[in-house]
Amino acid sequence: MSQTTLVLLGAGSSSRFKSRVKKQWLYSGEVPLWLQVAQHFEGMGLFEKIIIVSSSQEIHYMKHFADYTFIEGGDSRQASLSNALSHVNSSYVMVSDIARCCIPETMIQRILHAKNEAACIVPTLPVTDTLYMENTPIDREKVKIIQTPQLSRTKTLKQALDTEILFTDESSAIASLGQQIHFVEGSPLAHKLTTLDDLLKLPCIQAPSSRTLTGYGIDIHPFETGKEMKLCGVTIDAEYGFKAHSDGDVAIHALIDALLGAAGMGDIGELYPDTEPVFAGADSTKLLEDTVERISSFGFEIGNIDMTIMAEAPKLLPYKAIMRTTLASILGIPSNRINIKATTAEKLGFVGRKEGVTVHAVANLNYFNWKKSINGRKT
Numbered sequence: 001m002s003q004t005t006l007v008l009l010g011a012g013s014s015s016r017f018k019s020r021v022k023k024q025w026l027y028s029g030e031v032p033l034w035l036q037v038a039q040h041f042e043g044m045g046l047f048e049k050i051i052i053v054s055s056s057q058e059i060h061y062m063k064h065f066a067d068y069t070f071i072e073g074g075d076s077r078q079a080s081l082s083n084a085l086s087h088v089n090s091s092y093v094m095v096s097d098i099a100r101c102c103i104p105e106t107m108i109q110r111i112l113h114a115k116n117e118a119a120c121i122v123p124t125l126p127v128t129d130t131l132y133m134e135n136t137p138i139d140r141e142k143v144k145i146i147q148t149p150q151l152s153r154t155k156t157l158k159q160a161l162d163t164e165i166l167f168t169d170e171s172s173a174i175a176s177l178g179q180q181i182h183f184v185e186g187s188p189l190a191h192k193l194t195t196l197d198d199l200l201k202l203p204c205i206q207a208p209s210s211r212t213l214t215g216y217g218i219d220i221h222p223f224e225t226g227k228e229m230k231l232c233g234v235t236i237d238a239e240y241g242f243k244a245h246s247d248g249d250v251a252i253h254a255l256i257d258a259l260l261g262a263a264g265m266g267d268i269g270e271l272y273p274d275t276e277p278v279f280a281g282a283d284s285t286k287l288l289e290d291t292v293e294r295i296s297s298f299g300f301e302i303g304n305i306d307m308t309i310m311a312e313a314p315k316l317l318p319y320k321a322i323m324r325t326t327l328a329s330i331l332g333i334p335s336n337r338i339n340i341k342a343t344t345a346e347k348l349g350f351v352g353r354k355e356g357v358t359v360h361a362v363a364n365l366n367y368f369n370w371k372k373s374i375n376g377r378k379t
């Protein structure tokens with residue numbers, strides 16, 4: 001069995017990437033980039049454990065994709081690494097930026113073969129352009145580009161990071177202890193995805209799939225007198241509203257479940273539990289806004305939505321247009337891609353007896369087409 005743990009650092013905020021979707025959550029085919037990277041390393045069969053570092057909200061969703069060890073990151077790359085290192089017990093630890101997406105296995109083998117050469121093994125590339133330091137040319141033979149993954153003796157790395165000093169990589173931390181660093185040849189394929197233009201340099205990243213993902217949601221609420229009735233974020237003129245922990249907007253609740261269903265993100269109760277005081281009387285449009293924000297940040301675009309409101313009363317026809325425009329502005333799609341149907345239950349069941357309302361909703365999502373963002377840029 002290998003004595004090496006792999007740590008993949010993915011808790012960054014992608015600020016230089018300048019896209020509404022963080023680089024870790026771009027889809028390559030039908031797989032988010034972070035997962036493509038993890039599966040690529042896992043397929044090599046070289047590691048006893050794989051740790052992925054990310055934010056707590058992302059980790060909740062990442063666990064729906066795969067069973068790695070997920071650890072919450074910190075404010076800096078080094079803080080994220082330190083959190084992960086407390087879960088590393090193997091003699092060696094290989095650390096890589098998840099943003100280096102296309103690292104060839106031959107490069108990993110080169111690094112592992114050199115493991116006895118020094119406390120830290122580092123892949124490098126030569127500089128091939130002329131270099132200036134401020135206004136003075138410098139000898140490019142004396143500088144190198146440092147890549148990841150870097151292989152370190154775990155004990156030495158833990159000792160090196162037990163400091164207030166912030167290092168930009170493992171090798172500089174270990175060098176600060178006076179330990180030797182051993183350099184091996186890196187690869188242009190290990191280039192780090194930092195800006196949108198880097199996507200053009202990384203051939204293993206495929207265009208996102210054109211598949212449509214469909215989700216379904218249903219919600220039921222009984223009527224309650226003395227409450228304001230809200231449906232699709234619109235106030236309805238009625239003598240009663242809905243009994244609920246929140247404002248009881250049963251249509252928005254069904255829609256949230258449809259959106260979460262399409263994204264594979266669980267259901268409304270997981271995200272906004274009705275046991276939490278913070279959601280007492282909650283404005284459901286705010287919950288929908290939060291759902292849309294999450295879905296969007298995880299690499300999806302909303303295609304269209306359709307819903308059926310089953311209500312014996314009140315008559316909803318006069319409200320359908322304003323309901324569509326209200327939802328359109330929250331979902332960020334044109335109102336023609338939102339369809340709202342209303343029907344009675346022909347006096348049957350609890351809906352027919354005017355005891356409450358049922359809403360069924362369907363939502364379609366597509367993967368965010370990041371190729372369009374690159375093509376739309378002037379270089």
Ligand SMILES: Nc1ccn([C@@H]2O[C@H](COP(=O)(O)OP(=O)(O)OP(=O)(O)O)[C@@H](O)[C@H]2O)c(=O)n1
Pocket residue numbers: 009010011012013014015016017053073074075076077078080081096097098099100192193194
């Ligand atoms: N607090 C942080 C910051 C960075 N990283 C990770 O460290 C690697 C190198 O960082 P970088 O490429 O700079 O990613 P970001 O920090 O996301 O990018 P930016 O600096 O543009 O915000 C990335 O895989 C990133 O996810 C991390 O785990 N925790």
Ligand SMILES: C[C@](O)(CO)[C@H](O)COP(=O)(O)O
Pocket residue numbers: 077097146147148168169170192
């Ligand atoms: C660790 C690293 O990738 C080596 O080149 C680099 O230092 C990370 O820098 P960043 O500013 O956190 O992207």
